Amino acid sequence: LLAAAPPWRPGQGDLNLGLVAVRAGEVPFNSTQQQAGRLLGGLLEGRTPEVRHRTRTGENLLVRLLPTRFADGYAQFQDCSTKMLPVNFDQVRQSQIGFPDGGTEVDPLGRAKLDIILQYMKADPTVNRIELDGHSDNGGNRLANREASRRRAIAVMEYLKANGVAESQITVRFYGERYPLVKNNSAANRAKNRRVTVNLSREAVVEQAPAEAPPAPVAPAPSP
Numbered sequence: 001l002l003a004a005a006p007p008w009r010p011g012q013g014d015l016n017l018g019l020v021a022v023r024a025g026e027v028p029f030n031s032t033q034q035q036a037g038r039l040l041g042g043l044l045e046g047r048t049p050e051v052r053h054r055t056r057t058g059e060n061l062l063v064r065l066l067p068t069r070f071a072d073g074y075a076q077f078q079d080c081s082t083k084m085l086p087v088n089f090d091q092v093r094q095s096q097i098g099f100p101d102g103g104t105e106v107d108p109l110g111r112a113k114l115d116i117i118l119q120y121m122k123a124d125p126t127v128n129r130i131e132l133d134g135h136s137d138n139g140g141n142r143l144a145n146r147e148a149s150r151r152r153a154i155a156v157m158e159y160l161k162a163n164g165v166a167e168s169q170i171t172v173r174f175y176g177e178r179y180p181l182v183k184n185n186s187a188a189n190r191a192k193n194r195r196v197t198v199n200l201s202r203e204a205v206v207e208q209a210p211a212e213a214p215p216a217p218v219a220p221a222p223s224p
Helices: 033-044 070-082 108-123 142-162 187-193
Strands: 002-004 048-054 060-064 094-098 129-135 170-174 195-201
Touching (some): 033 048, 033 070, 108 142, 108 195, 129 142, 142 170, 142 195
Parallel strands (some): 129 170
Antiparallel strands (some): 002 048, 048 060, 094 195, 129 195
16 A cells, blocks of 8 residues: 655655555555544645555556545545534443442532533434433342432433433432442442433424314304
């Protein structure tokens, strides 16, 4: 793989980016991150991506891509990528907000996860339902564990509300230690079970038809 010098720059040599494994299929070869970075830099300088390959039958093949208007296209790509969301719906439709320290306050990592969810919901208003399921480990008695799971779910709800989510869109449930994510057989596992599961969904909004106006009263006929 080379970043070949353009023919209009005499004296400038090709950049040999090293070997790549060529395979049959939709993607003929994959480069390393370092090779791709050097190739990208060469393209921005006007260099030409070039692959030189020797087949099993001894033929020498050369594939060269012309970098015509690459800089303009790359600038458009960068502008588009900066506007993209960091996640898609499938990546945020179910998230775990952990409480590894055993408390009931949302920690910085949990807030960062919720901020990503909030960012997605702002961009996709069709996501209009949030279900929060609070959980605990089995470290306390059943009533204490249930209360801890409730307070964790409420803490997540309050964070969402403080950032613009209507309470009517949120459903809160809490289960104590009833549904562990993993077995409560170590400190690390118990930390994983102290969590709130955030489920996002799209609920169709049914618009009610306006009520029909009552018929106008009919004036009585005049007496003869």
